[in-house]
Amino acid sequence: MTEESLLGRLYEDGETIVEEGMQSRTMYVIQGGKVKVVKNDNGNETVLALLGEGDIFGEMSLFDASPRSATIKAVGEARVLAIEHEGLMKRIKMDPTLALRMIKQMCQRIRDLNARLIVTKKAMHQASEGLLQLQRTEGVPRKDLEPKILAMVAQLQENLHTLTEQYVPRDESLP
Amino acid sequence: MSSSFTIHVLHSHPKACCLHNVISTRRGARVILHDGARIAIIGGGPAGSLFCIFASQLARDMGMALDFTIYERKSFASYGASGCNMCAGVVSESLVQLLALEGINLPPAVVQWGIESYFFHTEGGSVEIKSSRLRQRGIATVFRGGGPAGSLAKGIQSFDDFLLQRAVEHGACVKRTFIDRVCMEGDKPRLYSGGKMLQDCDLLVGAFGIKAGTGKMFEDLSAGYKVPPTTKAVQSEIELGSDWVERRFGHSIHIFLLRIPGIKFVSVIPKGDYITVSVLGKYPKSDHITAFLDHSAMKKFLPSGFQIPQKFCHCFPKISVGAAIKPFARRAAFVGDASSTRLYKDGIGSAYITAKAAAHTALLHGIGEKDFREYYFPACKSLNRDNLFGQHLFFVNKLISVVSPVSRGYFHIVQSEQKNLQKNTPYSDVLWDMFTGSRFYKDIFFRTLHPWFILYLLGAVVLYPIKKAFLFFANRWKGVVL
Numbered sequence: 001m002t003e004e005s006l007l008g009r010l011y012e013d014g015e016t017i018v019e020e021g022m023q024s025r026t027m028y029v030i031q032g033g034k035v036k037v038v039k040n041d042n043g044n045e046t047v048l049a050l051l052g053e054g055d056i057f058g059e060m061s062l063f064d065a066s067p068r069s070a071t072i073k074a075v076g077e078a079r080v081l082a083i084e085h086e087g088l089m090k091r092i093k094m095d096p097t098l099a100l101r102m103i104k105q106m107c108q109r110i111r112d113l114n115a116r117l118i119v120t121k122k123a124m125h126q127a128s129e130g131l132l133q134l135q136r137t138e139g140v141p142r143k144d145l146e147p148k149i150l151a152m153v154a155q156l157q158e159n160l161h162t163l164t165e166q167y168v169p170r171d172e173s174l175p
Numbered sequence: 176m177s178s179s180f181t182i183h184v185l186h187s188h189p190k191a192c193c194l195h196n197v198i199s200t201r202r203g204a205r206v207i208l209h210d211g212a213r214i215a216i217i218g219g220g221p222a223g224s225l226f227c228i229f230a231s232q233l234a235r236d237m238g239m240a241l242d243f244t245i246y247e248r249k250s251f252a253s254y255g256a257s258g259c260n261m262c263a264g265v266v267s268e269s270l271v272q273l274l275a276l277e278g279i280n281l282p283p284a285v286v287q288w289g290i291e292s293y294f295f296h297t298e299g300g301s302v303e304i305k306s307s308r309l310r311q312r313g314i315a316t317v318f319r320g321g322g323p324a325g326s327l328a329k330g331i332q333s334f335d336d337f338l339l340q341r342a343v344e345h346g347a348c349v350k351r352t353f354i355d356r357v358c359m360e361g362d363k364p365r366l367y368s369g370g371k372m373l374q375d376c377d378l379l380v381g382a383f384g385i386k387a388g389t390g391k392m393f394e395d396l397s398a399g400y401k402v403p404p405t406t407k408a409v410q411s412e413i414e415l416g417s418d419w420v421e422r423r424f425g426h427s428i429h430i431f432l433l434r435i436p437g438i439k440f441v442s443v444i445p446k447g448d449y450i451t452v453s454v455l456g457k458y459p460k461s462d463h464i465t466a467f468l469d470h471s472a473m474k475k476f477l478p479s480g481f482q483i484p485q486k487f488c489h490c491f492p493k494i495s496v497g498a499a500i501k502p503f504a505r506r507a508a509f510v511g512d513a514s515s516t517r518l519y520k521d522g523i524g525s526a527y528i529t530a531k532a533a534a535h536t537a538l539l540h541g542i543g544e545k546d547f548r549e550y551y552f553p554a555c556k557s558l559n560r561d562n563l564f565g566q567h568l569f570f571v572n573k574l575i576s577v578v579s580p581v582s583r584g585y586f587h588i589v590q591s592e593q594k595n596l597q598k599n600t601p602y603s604d605v606l607w608d609m610f611t612g613s614r615f616y617k618d619i620f621f622r623t624l625h626p627w628f629i630l631y632l633l634g635a636v637v638l639y640p641i642k643k644a645f646l647f648f649a650n651r652w653k654g655v656v657l
Binding site for chain 2: 006007008009026029031032053054056081082083084086087088091095097098100101102
């Protein structure tokens with residue numbers, strides 16, 4: 001890609017574009033490169049999605065004026081075009097169909113979240129069923145139960161990890 | 176059969192129409208697009224392509240499929256004037272953002288240069304203006320055709336060709352046929368080329384820009400339609416090499432407000448290896464280009480010993496400076512420059528607005544004259560009204576540039592504002608929005624009417640000479656003491 005002919009602003013690898021909790025209503029469209037959507041939970045960073053060229057982000061704060069719900073960081077060099085909030089809202093009032101693509105993308109994200117919710121529910125259900133079965137088992141010494149519990153926890157962690165891995169690439173194909 | 180006669184018959188006897196795409200309502204016949212309807216678009220520039228893209232997208236959302244044929248004689252991939260739609264080739268900040276929201280991201284081969292600021296050069300000095308809202312390269316410069324004559328194999332992709340290819344992806348069929356006759360046969364427009372009938376269509380879209388001959392053909396077809404008035408500009412492409420362009424022009428568009436006879440103002444637009452010099456004046460001539468390149472203010476931007484080539488790519492594009500009268504008829508709509516366009520600015524942005532409004536009217540409301548009048552025409556009227564505010568703004572701008580103390584005062588305020596972009600920059604924003612076309616003229620106009628805006632400017636007009644005089648005497652005094 002020719003640097004001179006790329007629009008937007010260039011972000012270095014790992015540079016933060018949007019900070020979770022910050023107040024801002026600017027929306028972004030990726031012009032080149034990739035960015036990741038991360039959620040910080042007590043110092044643990046969970047990657048929620050990986051977005052690529054043409055993808056939109058930051059649209060939630062544009063509409064509900066709430067603080068940013070996640071952090072967005074550049075993965076490698078990424079060039080991102082910011083969409084100014086005030087001008088866009090005026091345009092959407094004049095031409096509501098402008099919001100259609102954003103609504104479609106939000107619909108896709110809700111579908112993905114629903115799918116993730118079902119898979120999480122299944123994994124949690126399997127784990128609780130296993131624990132109940134162990135509780136019902138009588139006469140087994142405690143030291144024999146420990147490896148089984150640890151194996152179940154490992155399986156649960158594996159399931160949740162697969163869940164994130166499985167749905168991160170799906171967001172790349174968002175319209 | 177004349178078009179007006181056909182229309183008259185249909186309005187008089189709405190029930191007599193048994194066409195399957197005419198719905199009888201209590202108020203009369205309503206003409207709508209049905210599944211599989213044929214749409215002929217005359218002109219494959221941005222307005223024609225965008226109409227096709229928006230109509231096709233909406234039709235798909237509504238569960239319909241339409242048949243689009245775009246008639247465009249030019250190949251935009253060609254070099255020189257034969258492939259070019261002759262325009263300065265600036266895609267405004269707001270249009271870049273709107274297109275990105277529509278999913279049309281301009282690729283690097285189309286964007287010749289990303290622009291982040293404007294430089295204003297006057298006889299009194301220069302000032303750079305950046306947007307206080309977004310600090311980014313938000314404006315794109317493009318070639319409308321395959322590039323200037325002689326630019327073979329430089330990896331340039333035409334902006335018009337890019338949009339046309341997107342229209343093809345949306346199902347449009349592009350024909351290189353020149354339409355020389357259009358008439359109403361029965362209820363539908365019929366297209367001819369060289370005496371041969373090509374097709375009937377359910378809807379005819381005129382996106383032919385400001386071509387006089389084609390415009391006349393449509394004036395004859397559609398009762399009441401009149402093409403917009405135009406003026407001429409002169410522009411040329413000068414090859415300097417991308418390193419030189421980067422070093423001397425940066426990522427800025429340069430506006431020269433100089434006192435050269437016959438010239439209103441000159442824009443210099445960087446585009447990769449080239450700069451586009453666009454001169455606006457009353458009676459533009461190629462001599463104006465040479466006079467400008469010879470001016471001392473411009474010479475410092477050119478390599479030493481730069482000689483104007485004997486043959487350089489230049490053209491005299493027409494610019495629409497008014498609005499078309501009644502840009503619609505039953506089963507016909509005119510979009511882009513053939514309809515309404517923003518004064519001196521953002522012609523491609525106007526094509527976006529009119530093409531989208533016409534596409535949505537055709538799909539959501541109907542293709543009768545009444546539908547276009549009620550739902551499409553307001554978009555054109557809004558542009559026309561906005562241009563009235565634009566005329567006032569350009570008049571005041573001219574007035575300010577003539578009255579030296581006021582222009583100096585304004586210049587001084589803008590210079591101070593640009594030193595600290597974190598604070599409010601209302602005077603810079605007015606210039607930025609006027610010259611980039613990123614806001615409607617009406618918005619800008621009302622901002623300039625704010626009492627504080629006027630008072631502060633008047634204050635600067637009075638205080639600036641006093642401050643200058645004070646500094647002058649202070650320096651002299653310092654000199655005497657030392």
